[in-house]
Amino acid sequence: xxxxxxxxxxxxxxxEEVLKEAAEEMLDYNGTGMSVMExxxxxxxxxxxxxxxxxxxxxxxxxxxxxxxxxxxxxxxQQFAMxxxxxxxxxxxxxxxxxxxxxxxxxxxxxxGKINVxxxxxxxxxxxxxxxxxLKISDDADYVYICHNNTxxxxxxxxxxxxxxxxxxxDMSSDxxxxxxxxxxxxxxxxxxxxxxxxAGVVVVIIREDLIxxxxxxxxxxxxxxxxxxxxxxxxxxxPAYGIYICGKVFKWVQNLGGLEAMKKINLEKASILYDYxxxxxxxRGTVVKKDRSLMNIPFVTGSDEMDAKxxxxxxxxxxxxxxxxxxxxxxxxxxxxxxxxxxxxxxVEFMKKFEAENKI
Amino acid sequence: xxxxxxxxxxxxxxxEEVLKEAAEEMLDYNGTGMSVMExxxxxxxxxxxxxxxxxxxxxxxxxxxxxxxxxxxxxxxQQFAMxxxxxxxxxxxxxxxxxxxxxxxxxxxxxxGKINVxxxxxxxxxxxxxxxxxLKISDDADYVYICHNNTxxxxxxxxxxxxxxxxxxxDMSSDxxxxxxxxxxxxxxxxxxxxxxxxAGVVVVIIREDLIxxxxxxxxxxxxxxxxxxxxxxxxxxxPAYGIYICGKVFKWVQNLGGLEAMKKINLEKASILYDYxxxxxxxRGTVVKKDRSLMNIPFVTGSDEMDAKxxxxxxxxxxxxxxxxxxxxxxxxxxxxxxxxxxxxxxVEFMKKFEAENKI
Numbered sequence: 001x002x003x004x005x006x007x008x009x010x011x012x013x014x015x016e017e018v019l020k021e022a023a024e025e026m027l028d029y030n031g032t033g034m035s036v037m038e039x040x041x042x043x044x045x046x047x048x049x050x051x052x053x054x055x056x057x058x059x060x061x062x063x064x065x066x067x068x069x070x071x072x073x074x075x076x077x078q079q080f081a082m083x084x085x086x087x088x089x090x091x092x093x094x095x096x097x098x099x100x101x102x103x104x105x106x107x108x109x110x111x112x113g114k115i116n117v118x119x120x121x122x123x124x125x126x127x128x129x130x131x132x133x134x135l136k137i138s139d140d141a142d143y144v145y146i147c148h149n150n151t152x153x154x155x156x157x158x159x160x161x162x163x164x165x166x167x168x169x170x171d172m173s174s175d176x177x178x179x180x181x182x183x184x185x186x187x188x189x190x191x192x193x194x195x196x197x198x199x200a201g202v203v204v205v206i207i208r209e210d211l212i213x214x215x216x217x218x219x220x221x222x223x224x225x226x227x228x229x230x231x232x233x234x235x236x237x238x239x240p241a242y243g244i245y246i247c248g249k250v251f252k253w254v255q256n257l258g259g260l261e262a263m264k265k266i267n268l269e270k271a272s273i274l275y276d277y278x279x280x281x282x283x284x285r286g287t288v289v290k291k292d293r294s295l296m297n298i299p300f301v302t303g304s305d306e307m308d309a310k311x312x313x314x315x316x317x318x319x320x321x322x323x324x325x326x327x328x329x330x331x332x333x334x335x336x337x338x339x340x341x342x343x344x345x346x347x348x349v350e351f352m353k354k355f356e357a358e359n360k361i
Numbered sequence: 362x363x364x365x366x367x368x369x370x371x372x373x374x375x376x377e378e379v380l381k382e383a384a385e386e387m388l389d390y391n392g393t394g395m396s397v398m399e400x401x402x403x404x405x406x407x408x409x410x411x412x413x414x415x416x417x418x419x420x421x422x423x424x425x426x427x428x429x430x431x432x433x434x435x436x437x438x439q440q441f442a443m444x445x446x447x448x449x450x451x452x453x454x455x456x457x458x459x460x461x462x463x464x465x466x467x468x469x470x471x472x473x474g475k476i477n478v479x480x481x482x483x484x485x486x487x488x489x490x491x492x493x494x495x496l497k498i499s500d501d502a503d504y505v506y507i508c509h510n511n512t513x514x515x516x517x518x519x520x521x522x523x524x525x526x527x528x529x530x531x532d533m534s535s536d537x538x539x540x541x542x543x544x545x546x547x548x549x550x551x552x553x554x555x556x557x558x559x560x561a562g563v564v565v566v567i568i569r570e571d572l573i574x575x576x577x578x579x580x581x582x583x584x585x586x587x588x589x590x591x592x593x594x595x596x597x598x599x600x601p602a603y604g605i606y607i608c609g610k611v612f613k614w615v616q617n618l619g620g621l622e623a624m625k626k627i628n629l630e631k632a633s634i635l636y637d638y639x640x641x642x643x644x645x646r647g648t649v650v651k652k653d654r655s656l657m658n659i660p661f662v663t664g665s666d667e668m669d670a671k672x673x674x675x676x677x678x679x680x681x682x683x684x685x686x687x688x689x690x691x692x693x694x695x696x697x698x699x700x701x702x703x704x705x706x707x708x709x710v711e712f713m714k715k716f717e718a719e720n721k722i
Contacts, residue, residue, distance in 0.1 A: 004394030008401040011602060016388065019396050023387035027380050033365030033682070035380050037560035037607065040369040040683055073434040073562060074584055077598040081582030108583055194599050199398035201434060201562045201601030219580045221442030222469055223435055237438040238555050240562030240601065241372060246398065321394070322401055 005344040008322035009151050009297060009335045010174065010195035018249040036245045041238050049241075050234065053248030060251060060259055063183050063206060070205040070226065071234045071244050076101065076173050076192040078224070079203060080108035083169055083188065085220040086227075087142050087211060094118045094141040096161065099126040099150040100328065101171060109145070112217060116141065119161075125329070126153040128289040132161045143167040143187060149175035151195070152326040154299040154333065155292045160185055167211065175296050176204070177254055178338060179264035187211050196296070196337045198247035201240045205229075254338065263338055264295075270336050270345045271295045277349045283307070283356040287329060301331030308332060311355055320348055366705040369683035370512050370658060370696045371535065371556035379610045397606045402599050410602075411595065414609030421612060421620055424544050424567060431566040431587065432595045432605050437462065437534050437553040439585070440564060441469035444530055444549065446581040447588075448503050448572060455479045455502040457522065460487040460511040461689065462532060470506070473578060477502065480522075486690070487514040489650040493522045504528040504548060510536035512556070513687040515660040515694065516653045521546055528572065536657050537565070538615055538699060540625035548572050557657070557698045559608035562601045566590075615699065624699055625656075631697050631706045632656045638710045644668075644717040648690060662692030669693060672716055681709055 006013040029036045032045050039046045054069045063069060072078075083105075084093065091113030095106045097120035109115040116138050119130035137144060144163040149156040151174040160168065167187030176191040183189065188207045194200035205226070212226045222228055228236050234244075254263055275293060278286045278300050287299045302308050308331045312324050325333040336345055367374040390397045393406050400407045415430045424430060433439075444466075445454065452474030456467045458481035470476040477499050480491035498505060505524040510517040512535040521529065528548030537552040544550065549568045555561035566587070573587045583589055589597050595605075615624055636654060639647045639661055648660045663669050669692045676684050686694040697706055 002394055003388060006395050006399055008399070008404075011398065011400055011402060011599065013399050014396065019388050019398070023384045026384035026387070027364060027377065033363055033680070034367050035375065037372065037380070038367055038369070038374050039372055041372060041561065043369075043683070073436070073439075073601075075434070075598050078434070078582065078584045081584060085582070111580060111582065192599065194602075199601075199603045200402065200599040201604055217580065219472060219578065221439065221446075221472065221585070223439045223442060224582070237436050238372065238553065238561040240434075240560075240604070242560045242603070243562055243601070319394070322404070 004319045004321045005340070005347065006321045007334045007336065007340070007348070009326070009333060010192070011200050012195050012335055012337050013339045014198070014246070015250060015253045015339045018246065018253055021249060022246060037242045039241065041235055041241050046241060049245050049248055050239070053244055053251060056248060056251035056255055057204070060177065060254055061181065061183055061206070066209045067183060068207050068209060068212060068230045070207065070229045071239055071247070072203050072205055072229060073201065073240055075200070075203050076171055076190065077104065079171070079190045079205070080105045081111070082224045082226065083143075083145070084109050084112035085217045085224055087167070087169070087188070088113045088217060089215065090140045090142050092116070092138055092140045093143050093145055094138050094166070095145045096120070096130060097122055098129060098147055098155060099153045101151065101173070102147040105145060105147070105171065118144075121155075126150060126155065127287055129155050129157055129292040132159060135161050137163055137166055141166055143169045145169045147171040149294050149296055151297050151335070152329060154288045154294045154297045156294040156296075158291065175294070177260060177263065178267050178295055180260040193243065193247055195335070197250050199243050202243040202247060204247070266342065267295045267338065270340065270342050271298065273342070273345050273349055274298050274334060274336070277352060281352070281356060283359060284352060287331070296337055297333060297335045299325055299329050299331060299333040301325070305330065307359065310359070314355060315351060318351055320351060365680045365682045366701070366708065367682045368695045368697065368701070368709070370687070370694060371553075372561050373556050373696055373698050374700045375559070375607070376611060376614045376700045379607065379614055382610060383607060398603045400602065402596055402602050407602060410606050410609055411600070414605055414612060417609060417612035417616055418565070421538065421615055422542065422544055422567070427570045428544060429568050429570060429573060429591045431568065431590045432600055432608070433564050433566055433590060434562065434601055436561070436564050437532055437551065438465065440532070440551045440566070441466045442472070443585045443587070444504075444506070445470050445473035446578045446585055448528070448530070448549070449474045449578060450576065451501045451503050453477070453499055453501045454504050454506055455499050455527070456506045457481070457491060458483055459490060459508050459516060460514045462512065462534070463508040466506060466508070466532065479505075482516070487511060487516065488648055490516050490518055490653040493520060496522050498524055498527055502527055504530045506530045508532045510655050510657055512658050512696070513690060515647075515649045515655045515658045517655040517657075519652065536655070538621060538624065539628050539656055541621040554604065554608055556696070558611050560604050563604040563608060565608070627703065628656045628699070631701065631703050632659065634703070634706045634710055635659050635695060635697070638713060642713070642717060644720060645713060648692070657698055658694060658696045660686055660690050660692060660694040662686070666691065668720065671720070675716060676709075676712060679712055681712060
């Protein structure tokens, strides 16, 4: 068995320790004589798994008691509909457009109400976070929506928009658990788990209790009502049980590393290794405005499509997987989520230096 | 490691061979150097997994080319909404009420249109399938809906309602792949996989192409449109990739056993072992009308709550798990899905005989 360094944007690398434990427990979880995949979601063993997963996440993110934690299905794409269906009372929302996923949320929101795009960085290929001062928050907006880290373009919010008394809703799919956040700044945080937490098929929703009501848009399916899932502690119907089990292990793994402060320190160090090299390189350069750089997704280019292709090919041959950039940005992208070891980034930079030396321009 | 005999109604027992393979491949799938959990859903390796899973299912069920196979999220509960949202053109559907899951589909359908309950077995605690002759199919019904096997009450359809030119929609969550079906009898078949196919978090939808249209109810979220998933071969957004991978392995496992004809033979044999004993026992009796008995879910009672509780407790101590009946039926229920070995049923019956001898009435 030989593991590669997997720089995929998601689904993405998971901690090797977690995978090893999962493999060991596959036929017999904790003396139950069955796999977690085979376990009734009403069993004590599974109840313990989901309760413990929630508890660990609450500890990690310091989630206040007046927030519910839900483990749902359908990914971020389904949240793009659930959010307006549940939170739009006036049928108006303010969105900031920072990339493809922000745009998808805008498009979906338009199925249900009026979406005001109050800021955008589309003019320069989403390579920065728009100025957040003097935003024109709409008086009748039900919420303000942001995508906290932009997987494709490699930007992140280092400060939040001032939304006054308006609820802030954030898609944190690609940076949840990468550093501490103050949950109380948000009405709702959600994250598809397949980048920084676990296997695709689970989405974590952290929602302030007062936003969970029966007052939803007409025709909202039962499965798309936060109240149904909150009232049933994510067990209204059969949940994606195995996925939740792996998420729980990853939460513990982060906790054992020292929690989110420690995680942030590691992530800053890892990202610096790559950004510092990019800033000094004559062949490669990052595509994002420095102050808005993501710690998780680092796009870079050589400026030549041919050279990019050559690099990606040789990197793959050397065991660095999925470095190809998103088709809308081109070039390369290294996604270095929590589970990417620092060693993986160091070896990548060594490889890039070697490649640069061999391909002087 | 000691495996129990798991009679849970779902999530349920999976083939041990499948779990062993999954454990072996956990850190390195097929030389890719990564787990299937870590793999981009746009990668060649995963594309092969999902393509092969679909192909094997098509072979097994002999699914015609004019049907699409979709792997979605949200389980059967989400299908209860997706079906009306996508198929209700007149906002009318005819339903047959055969138990709790049939009722949930009825309740959800009512969010979107008029639901006519054209037959019901609620009068005798759903212990039979209603008479299917002379059903009053509504002229304006968009479809007729049945729950093909009733997990809680242990009944199944051995013949289908005559629906004329109306589309038949069937929930096969608890008996898909248990025996051959003629897919052309249906407009849409769906099944949450967590009973007979794989880990919770995937729902299989088999839908006739002409039913897949853009003409959906207003306010139908993108993720709840069959056309979106069909056009994108179940890869519109990140699918529940690991679950699909396990499903593919289970499909292969059924194929290696000889396909659905062979599976049916095994299932008939397994069910007979238990039914024959129930019919001869003086302590235990089945709760379902003989002609409508399920091959998958077998509820039985002693007639005494105390004796039932004693049996469940002693069975559990002897390694027979999750035999407690659903709270609405009481007593016991043995779910004997495809992956339950014949040996498990034989040993259960031996245990029941011993228990009966020790508890003469």
